[in-house]
Amino acid sequence: MWAMRVLEIQLPYRLVKPRAFPRVLLGLSLVPALVAGLIVFGFPPWQGGVLGLVLLTALAHLLAFFSTDRMARYPGGREAWGLVAFNLLLFTLLLIAFLALGRLYYSRAYLLLSTLLAFPLLLLYLRLLPPVRLALVPGGLSDRLGEVLGGAFRPLEDLEAAEGVVADLHHLDPRALPVLAEASLRGLPILHAGLVYEGCTGRVPLEPPFGEGLMALAAKDLGLYPLFKRTFEVGLVLLFSPLILLLFLLVALLVYLDLGRPVLFAQERVGLGGRPFFAYKFRTMRGRPREGAYAGEEEGRITPLGRFLRRYRLDELPQFWNVLKGDMSLIGPRPEQRVLAEAYARENPLYALRHTVHPGLTGWAQVEQGYAQGKEETWVKLSYDLYYIKHLSFWLDLRILFKTLWVILTGFGAK
Known part of the structure; x- marks a missing residue:
């Protein structure tokens, strides 16, 4: 296998296996509302206002988890705890406002406990995402990734353990074509090195001939x-x-x-x-x-x-x-x-x-x-x-x- 190296990084957003909303996060978002309900209200069946409060709280947490997941797809995640606190506080306040305007039943102890339980679950999700093992094909921006990430990468003999392949698709060495063909046959995603660079740094590469920078305009499709x-x-x-x-x-x-x-x-x-x-x-x-x-x-x-x-x-x-x-x-x-x-x-x-x-x-x-x-x-x-x-x-x-x-x-x- 031609001159590949191992690149193991924790991508800020899901370039390799994109999903609209991870199922594990969907499950985690429901846990705090249910556990807090068991502690504060006892075992179900819950009647009337209690059941409505639990369901609305679960919906608020689902929205908070979804918002956090979307916002965390961009790099610069050093403030993960603040991001979690921001979204949980935002959607909890919206929930309280909805309950107050609708004159619906609510329990301060329940809302406080469910929010406190949601915080560590969402924080663990953000912090414990495993690194992605990628095959780095040399040439062009792929070489710059080593400088940006500041690490020496081990040689990679084959694609058996790889979860994706990174290559500079704008400046591709012909010797890399068999590697990309094998990756395609294995069903592995082929990632442009520029996108991985952006995902790690939050910046667009500006080196001549300025191809990556011009893509910032070409890729702009904002809709409504x-x-x-x-x-x-x-x-x-x-x-x-x-x-x-x-x-x-x-x-x-x-x-x-x-x-x-x-x-x-x-x-x-x-x-x-x-x-x-x-x-x-x-x-x-x-x-x-x-x-x-x-x-x-x-x-x-x-x-x-x-x-x-x-x-x-x-x-x-x-x-x-x-x-x-x-x-x-x-x-x-x-x-x-x-x-x-x-x-x-x-x-x-x-x-x-x-x-x-x-x-x-x-x-x-x-x-x-x-x-x-x-x-x-x-x-x-x-x-x-x-x-x-x-x-x-x-x-x-x-x-x-x-x-x-x-x-x-x-x-x-x-x-």
């Missing part, structure tokens, strides 16, 4: 999701508008006391289709920011209050108005200054692909990398942005919203 995305995001902003307005007024007062008037400034950024618009932010530094300057280059002019606002992204509160106006989305690639965007597009032809979707208040690059400083970090940011465009979905957006809450609490990546 952009319409739902706009409605969902505007509804979310309006729902939390009292809290947003309260924070806005408080920050505006603090900026006024710190820097005087004006408390806001507008800066030209590039939006959908390359069209410019003005993004609004709270002032965080003395004087006006220079066009084309990186955040780190203005460090000396940032006030202590401004540094605090930047750390927790409070300086970007005015951009909720840009979202309502339609200049921006809640989630998408961060809008770049026009002078920098034009310079980057001249150096890298893939940079313009960022403008095929609305820019966002938060985005995949922001929660994974933070602010970019300099050209090298900008190209890394671009690889994250293209991953977002290629894999854009409700579940990825929900994952970014969750990670944004984590970023705000920790101040990750602030400049």
